[in-house]
Amino acid sequence: MNPEILKLQEQRLAILVLLISVVCGGALFLGFKLALARVRKRPVPPVERRVASVFLGLLLVGLSCLTYALTVEPDWLQVSRVEVPTARLPSGSRLRIVHLSDLHVDGWTKALERLPDEVNALQPDLLVFTGDSLNSEAGLPILREVLSRIQTRYGRFAVRGNHDTWYWSELDLFGGGVAQELQREALRTAGGRVVLCGAPYGMPGRIDTCLRDNPDGFRLVAYHTPDLVEDLAPLGPDLYLAGHTHGGQVRLPFYGAVLTMSRFDKKYEMGLYVVGQTPLFVSRGVGAEPHVPRIRFLCRPEIAVIDLVGSGAP
Template sequence: MKKMSRRQFLKGTFGVFAAGVLTAGGGYGYARYLEPHMIETTKHTIKSSLIPHGFDGFKIVQFSDTHLSDYFTLDDFRTVILTINESKPDLIVFTGDIIDNPDTYHNYQAVIPFLRKLQAPFGKICVYGNHDHGGYGTDAYKSLMTSGGFTVFRNAYQKLTLTDGSEIEIAALDDLMLGKPDYEGTLSKLSEKLFSILLVHEPDAALNTKTYPVNLQLSGHTHGGQIQLPFYGPLITPPYGKVYTEGMYQTDDTHIYVNRGLGMTRLPLRFLAKPEITVFTLKSTN
């Protein structure tokens, strides 16, 4: 087990204290009952000379970390489904953690019709998160998502090809915490001549992908910390979500996006970390 640094200890201690103040103060009602339902749709345009003209205007919708539970219910999920379909996506991606506690959640079959209602002409893709493997949920997650019309990507690669011959690449890594991500076996298939998208639950995977031609990485996992303070940012973020915590980052030719997710874990609170659905529009600059 790694030793906690003094900085990490102080930040963790301050985080616990701040969360206690938030809980005890008037902000509790907002963080518990209001913000968790204030779903934002954020929009980004991704420009690259590698994006072929056929994919100009191609729309990808990402949602993540629903953590279905007593706190993020199927009624909340219904709102998510409607919002995503209203965006008219070409492709839908889910970046992990569908259910908070797979070993105690009893509404698996009820989730499937909601997933099936999601519509995108170029399909629906998902990857594993740590909660999807946890609680003996690995096989249950695959069965659930497949029944809902999703293709489950686990250390996988494919080309997405249009009728005019235009191509982009999509790769996906297994969860970093409880899975077995195969960086070399998966990412060595990427070409420097094609625009590539990497789907991986934990954003700090980007620290290990710098030698591969990844143009856009989509991740979740951090929930934006769930609780943030002004001028301070997230109080605590999970392992493999310490460097890239929320929003858009750019390193060299790679865009890294960390979606704040929709549900909650550990504490049923969100403060200055609103739940999020993200819409990406590809733009050719060639």
Template structure:
């Protein structure tokens, strides 16, 4: 911590900035209960300082997520992150209010004034919305079934079911018990094959054994296959790969596996993480037989265009979490990940090729979801 990296400094800066609307909200609340102006200001500033330094105390877990008693997480960490997210919620409305309100007053012949009630009620609304997003919406997952047409797929594979899990981010804020709920849902769907498309880890290595237990509990006749994501290397990735193998999962790193139904064949391939420059798609596809449909596991959906050029039929990705925060009922079109990704959630088709970007199951960054449900996705391949 003596030499914080750029990302850490960015988080500290954001955390400091978003305390400003909270200070104004707290000042107004204290003033309304009868404290003097100076006491209200000092109290608001003190609460803002507590909010900032409480984040600094948690920052060590961002890049090295250690195990903590879940009761402590529920009683300490989750309430703090409700506050943090509520502060973030306040930021844009507060900036707009500061810019617009004085001009509005002047236009109506009044002296410019910033009314503390705006900040107080905006923060209060943020607590309600973010309390839902940090607790219930993160926990409440759905099971979704999607059909994918595959040209050239042998009728023997028509209706082939693939359970896809992605972005589990198991850690202190996303406990092992949640992972086993997802596993039970995936197994209950009776898939032919189950895949995990990366980012099983939040950060560090402390939760590797829990992740291996979760993935090892997945069941499918044709096996459980895993591709690695960038967070899986936030720490040492090799021990996790070994643990997964011990539990019966096949971690495909720039490699493939041939699936057969009598004389019919389908090729499953997976690339390693692109962010750490381990991915080699040419190597992953090297063993595919001519004329055989290919399903590719690629954590990063931005590899879809490259996969199309190489004749891949179906790409299964994750990484984006669908933004985690999206406009309700319009999450496909208005979500945070659209700012950085061309392919951000759901199904995309280019010619005969199909990409599915999984919405994820866990969270990173703010431990909150709004408008983007965690999901266990069952993909049914259809011969066309």
């Protein structure tokens, strides 16, 4: 990622931590001061009482939000629905893609237990998973069970994310019929009407080649991050699916993501965008980053449903 963007995101995180520290420290200090005054039976100026009430109120709100973010939202799956019109498919036809990303499996969670049934109820034609499968090797059997239980008409497809290529490159993540991994060549599905161009994280040249070699059909790009979208848009992909940002995982009201770990910072942090003529969908993902508490705030784990609506010749 661009060092300047990384520095900017680190600065925002530092400011957020500083604000939280000020509120917590101020609340504790003023609370202690009020308690001490009561013990000593000394009067407290009204201004100090009001300031202490504000700080204590902010602390209580913060603790409530933290409790919610740790215990409720990480398992509260949300289905997002998007329609993408396309002349690449016959008029009147529809094709349903379910897009998942960033499972980050290390053990069973309530979200993972419910995920296959939630997806199957949507009756997907195909599943596209855009990477970051595991937080630990112990999660591999769970990953395979979750994905293999998802039923589709035309197949399950996956690419490796940055965690998959950095830490789990030796693991056969999607073998045994779990999913077809997009690596080198185009894969055609839906009767040859859909061309899947995908590559493991860090190997973008394979997608360029795939798009150039396959000018026909609905061309779907699957890559872990949205970082290639502006480079690939001139080649005319019909849909680009990505994850990686987690939607920020922790979002602030009226501001959105504090961190995205994308070269574009907040430009493509989550949801649907149109870049040139290419629709881009960035998933909030399902899991959470490793080595930190499993937390989500204003950023529920996501199952994305993308319905392709044909408008072309039969």
